[in-house]
Amino acid sequence: MTDLITKPDTNRAVAAEARDVVKVYGRGDTAVHALAGANLRIPAGQFTAVMGPSGSGKSTLMHALAGLDTIDSGQVLLGGAELTALSERDRTLMRRERIGFVFQSFNLVPSLTAAENIALPLTLAGKRPDPAWQAELVRILGLADRLDHRPTELSGGQQQRVAAARALITRPEIVFADEPTGNLDSRHGEALLVFLRHATTDLGQTIVMVTHDPAAAAHADRVVFLADGRVVDELAHPSSTDILTRMGRFEVAAPRAGE
Numbered sequence: 001m002t003d004l005i006t007k008p009d010t011n012r013a014v015a016a017e018a019r020d021v022v023k024v025y026g027r028g029d030t031a032v033h034a035l036a037g038a039n040l041r042i043p044a045g046q047f048t049a050v051m052g053p054s055g056s057g058k059s060t061l062m063h064a065l066a067g068l069d070t071i072d073s074g075q076v077l078l079g080g081a082e083l084t085a086l087s088e089r090d091r092t093l094m095r096r097e098r099i100g101f102v103f104q105s106f107n108l109v110p111s112l113t114a115a116e117n118i119a120l121p122l123t124l125a126g127k128r129p130d131p132a133w134q135a136e137l138v139r140i141l142g143l144a145d146r147l148d149h150r151p152t153e154l155s156g157g158q159q160q161r162v163a164a165a166r167a168l169i170t171r172p173e174i175v176f177a178d179e180p181t182g183n184l185d186s187r188h189g190e191a192l193l194v195f196l197r198h199a200t201t202d203l204g205q206t207i208v209m210v211t212h213d214p215a216a217a218a219h220a221d222r223v224v225f226l227a228d229g230r231v232v233d234e235l236a237h238p239s240s241t242d243i244l245t246r247m248g249r250f251e252v253a254a255p256r257a258g259e
Contacts, residue, residue, distance in 0.1 A: 015044040015206040021074035034060040036229035047200040049217035052226035100167030100175040104182035106159040115147040157188030177209040214243035
């Protein structure tokens with residue numbers, strides 16, 4: 001395992017990879033192939049957005065890459081380590097030490113202050129935050145005057161910024177963000193996206209974001225598109241207009257399990 005306070009290794013060409021990943025929900029006639037041989041490589045030090053129609057498998061693929069869900073066949077690799085070959089205990093340790101998460105729901109602990117919530121991944125691992133790194137995150141996210149506040153005393157935008165700081169406090173190899181702006185108004189959503197862009201450009205962070213919003217995806221270095229459980233297309237450095245045009249080519253699939 002990597003040291004929790006080591007900077008992300010952006011020299012590694014591929015941060016995470018899915019190879020011919022299959023995930024099936026149900027059996028027999030009711031079986032749903034949420035992923036049907038999905039292949040995706042996530043370059044280190046880049047911001048990748050994942051998009052697709054409802055039921056395309058985008059959230060299922062992210063959960064597989066993050067080790068949050070098992071797969072039925074194929075391989076998932078994180079920095080060269082095959083997640084599918086690890087025990088549940090080892091996957092849990094890998095998630096704790098090498099992966100950060102930002103979800104649509106903030107998932108903050110109500111009884112803890114903002115500072116305690118930010119430090120929680122390290123606290124659970126029996127480690128202390130790097131003071132300089134913590135101060136940098138707090139400064140960038142504008143949380144200096146909110147560290148002693150509990151979640152109920154924070155706005156939605158402030159809570160999501162705390163969640164973002166918590167995701168990066170361990171200096172993870174990769175951060176997964178699942179619809180991170182979904183519960184935010186446009187101003188706070190844009191502020192979070194600007195921070196994620198900054199985390200990639202200036203801090204060398206690898207970020208994978210699932211989103212349905214073309215304006216959000218336009219902040220990424222690359223947008224990949226899923227349909228019917230497979231990666232079918234991608235765009236580099238797209239505008240929101242480019243993304244809307246490309247999305248218009250996909251037929252809207254019926255909702256499926258895993259989304």
